[in-house]
Amino acid sequence: MSAYSVETEALYQGEQIQGMELHPESIPCFFTTAFTMRGFQEVQQTYASKGYTYIRTRNPNRTALGEIVSCLEGGEETLIFASGMGAITSTLMALLEKGDHVICNANIYGETFGVMTEILGKCGVEVSFVDFQNLDDVVRAVRPETKLIYSEVFSNPTLVLADLKSLGEIAHQRGALLMVDNTFTSPVAIQPISFGADIVVNSLTKFLNGHSDAMGGAVTARKTLCAKIQSTAMLLGTPGEPFSAWLIQRGIQTAALRLPRQMHTAERLAKALAESPHVKKVYHPSLPGYPQRELADSMFGPNGYCAMLSFVVEEDLEKIDQFMLALRFPRYAPTLGGLHTTLSHPVTSSHMGVPDETRRKMGITPGMIRVSVGIEDPEDLTADFLQALEVFGA
Ligand code: PLP
DSSP: OOOOOHHHHHHHTTOOOOEEEEEEEOOOOOOSBOOOOOOHHHHHHHHHOOOOOBTTTTTTHHHHHEEEEEEEHSEEEEEEEEHHHHHHHHHHHOOOTTTTTEEEEEESHHHHIIIIIIIIHHHTTEEEEETTHHHHHHHHHTTTEEEEEEEEEEEETTOOOOOHHHHHHHHHTTOOOOEOOOOTTTTTTGGGGGGHHHHEEEEEETTTTTTOOOOOEEEOOOOEEEEOOHHHHHHHHOOOHHHHHHHHHHHHHHHHHHHHHHHHHHHHHHHHHHTTOOOOOOOOOTTTOOHHHHHHHEEEOOTOSEEEEEEESSSOOHHHHHHHOOSSSSSEEEEEEEESOEEOOOTTTTTSSSSSHHHHHHHHOHHHHHHHHSSSSOOOOOOHHHHHHHHGGO
């Protein structure tokens, strides 16, 4: 356990490149597909010490980035992938086999749902989707062959919180693993391993890189699990290339500065939206009426909860369009986690394929707008939303 803060320690991770005697202030990008060796002795030594050989196996930029993510997440080891989906699929393919059973939160990212249903189905792995708000249903879904419980920290876009500690206990009592996607929240807000998660996945494409210019994914877990995931990732070809890892390392070094501001601006904006006569409902854990207040307060610290929020206006697509056009700063973007505040409209994007009735049961109506809060001045951003909301009239 370090006497210094995670934020400071993370800045000094990844600077020691194995086999390199120079000490550059900023890590260079290792644009090379392989490292050459002279003679069999060096070949043997390099392979035996898991040194740098071929780009798909290991690369110094991935190693450096992995060390930073491990530090932020408080985990033993982190593997870096070409995308968040690469991280998720490689982990599931590595740890599950035919006949296994997974319990998955019913409300998860659409493409993760696709992997669970289409890809795991083809591999003979059965998945039960359960509403994780009811832990008794999770317990009831457990079978002798249950190997994994899977959840995101907050569901998208209604920000329902998963009780990670209880899910970890349910999993561990039955010898299963808890895998948590921390993309929406980030390790600056919460470290799922400290609540019992065995595996934490992050899409680095989002808040951790934070600059909307690179794609990547990370899996943080114990070394024994990482060894299995690494050998499967090698076969699937999912490890990320060095330039993305280099860019993401550059971005992640300011994550601990950016994210608390983004999360606190989200709180400020959520409060202003909740007070607006044009807004019917706001979803953000900072609001006093948040239904899981006690659970949220037991899981999150002073950095904040989450830089994502959703709000509901009149179900009038024309007016919603006018609202988006009236905003001076935020734009529509099918992503999240950047420096700029961006919007999405779940009914016409992420949840387009879900039948209206099912969507409404999930709380997702045509009047819902999802916001990823950026680093703008909180007052400017709030004023911009309030002036644009005037399109909804008196
Ligand atoms: N997990 C969550 C919660 C996401 O929102 C996303 C992408 O939006 C992913 C995983 C996948 O990440 P990537 O786009 O880097 O593959």
